[in-house]
Amino acid sequence: MESQKKTSQSANKTPASENDEEEDCCANTSCEKNEKQKPSSPKQGDFSDPVYKEIAVANGAINRMNRDELRVKCAELKLDTRGVKDVLRKRLKSYYKKQKLMHSAAANGNTDTYFDYICVVDFEATCEENNPPDYLHEIIEFPMVLIDIHTLEIVDSFQEYVKPVVNPQLSEFCVKLTGITQKMVDEAETFHQVLKRAVSWLQEKELGTKYKYTFLTDGSWDMGKFLHTQCKLSSIRYPQFARKWINIRKSYRNFYKVPRTQTKLICMLENLGMQYDGRPHCGLDDSRNIARIAIHMLKDGSQLRVNECLHSGEPRSVPISAPIEGAPAPQTPKKRD
Structure with a gap:
C-alpha cells in the first residue's frame, strides 16, 4: 500500500x-x-525513585558499547541480535528499563x-x-x-x-x-x-x-x-x-x-x-x-x-497524556441518513 x-x-x-x-x-x-493519564508506580516524572538511577547507570554502559558488544550482550540476555546499532542499543535499554520498572510495578500490584x-x-x-x-x-x-x-x-x-x-x-x-x-x-x-x-x-x-x-x-x-x-x-x-x-x-x-x-x-x-x-x-x-x-x-x-x-x-x-483506551466493540455498519 x-x-x-x-x-x-x-x-x-x-x-x-x-x-x-x-x-x-x-x-x-x-x-x-x-x-492526563493517571501515573503508575513508580510515579511518572518522579525521577528521584532509586530505580531511575539504576536505569541511568545501565544506559551509560550501553552507550559505550560498540555494535559487536551490543550483540554479545543481547545474546547473553536471549534477546534478538539482529538490527543496526541504534536498534540494538534501544533494545538493551528498553530491556533493562522494562525489567526494573516491572519489578517495581509488581511490588505495587500494577501489572496490567x-x-x-x-x-x-x-x-x-x-x-x-x-x-x-x-x-x-x-x-x-x-x-x-x-x-x-x-x-x-x-x-x-x-x-x-x-x-x-x-x-x-x-x-x-x-x-x-x-x-x-x-x-x-x-x-x-x-x-x-x-x-x-x-x-x-x-x-x-x-x-x-x-x-x-x-x-x-x-x-x-x-x-x-x-x-x-x-x-x-x-x-x-x-x-x-x-x-x-x-x-x-x-x-x-x-x-x-x-x-x-x-x-x-x-x-x-x-x-x-x-x-x-x-x-x-x-x-x-x-x-x-x-x-x-x-x-x-x-x-x-x-x-x-x-x-x-x-x-x-x-x-x-493523540497526545501521550491522553488516557489509554481500547477500541469499542465493533457494531454492524449503519447507513448514513
Whole structure:
C-alpha cells in the first residue's frame, strides 16, 4: 500500500464532514482536551525513585558499547541480535528499563497491559500511476492481521477483496502494483457487505467485549483517507471502532529515534534485521510484515500506544497524556441518513 499512498499525496484530501458529530474521534471531548493519564508506580516524572538511577547507570554502559558488544550482550540476555546499532542499543535499554520498572510495578500490584490484541490493517485501493487531484480511491482489498499481545504472535487473519463502484475498471498500474486482477474485484462483494463480514470476524474474537484491543496502521492514510473516503462513497457511517489507531511509523520513529525517512516499511524491516516476506503491496502480506515490526517493537520494550484519531474527517495526533483506551466493540455498519 505504501506506493499507493505515495502516488496519492498530490490528491486533494476528502472534505471534512459538515460538523457531523459522528466524525469526532471522541464522544464528548477532542483529543487535545483529554485528561492526563493517571501515573503508575513508580510515579511518572518522579525521577528521584532509586530505580531511575539504576536505569541511568545501565544506559551509560550501553552507550559505550560498540555494535559487536551490543550483540554479545543481547545474546547473553536471549534477546534478538539482529538490527543496526541504534536498534540494538534501544533494545538493551528498553530491556533493562522494562525489567526494573516491572519489578517495581509488581511490588505495587500494577501489572496490567494496555491491550490484549492489536489488529493490523493495510488497505489496498484503486489508483492511477498519476492520480488526478479529484481522484477517489476505493478500497479493493480489506485485510486484517491479529496480534496476541500476551504471546507476541500473529494468531489469525482476515482478507476479502472489494468491488469498486466509482472506478469499476482497474488501471493497468493498479493491477501491476497490487497483483489484484479485474476478475478478483468483479467477483467480489461491495464494501458494505465486506465491512459487515469484517465486523462479524472481529465480534467472533470477542474484541471490545471480553478483550481489549486497538488498530494499527502503516501511516495515517488507511483510516484517515481510504476508510473515511470509502465510507462516504458507500453512504456508511464511519465505524466507531476505527476512530483511533496506532500509526506505527510515528511509534517507530519516536521509539528508535530515527528520521522520518527511515520509517518506510522496507526500511523499518531492514533496520530490525528482517526482510520483507511475501509480495509487496498485497494488503495481507503488507499487514503481516507490519505486524512483524510491531511484535519486534513490543519485544524491544515499546508500549505501542494509540497516537492518532479521526476528528472532523481529518487524522490528528493523540497526545501521550491522553488516557489509554481500547477500541469499542465493533457494531454492524449503519447507513448514513
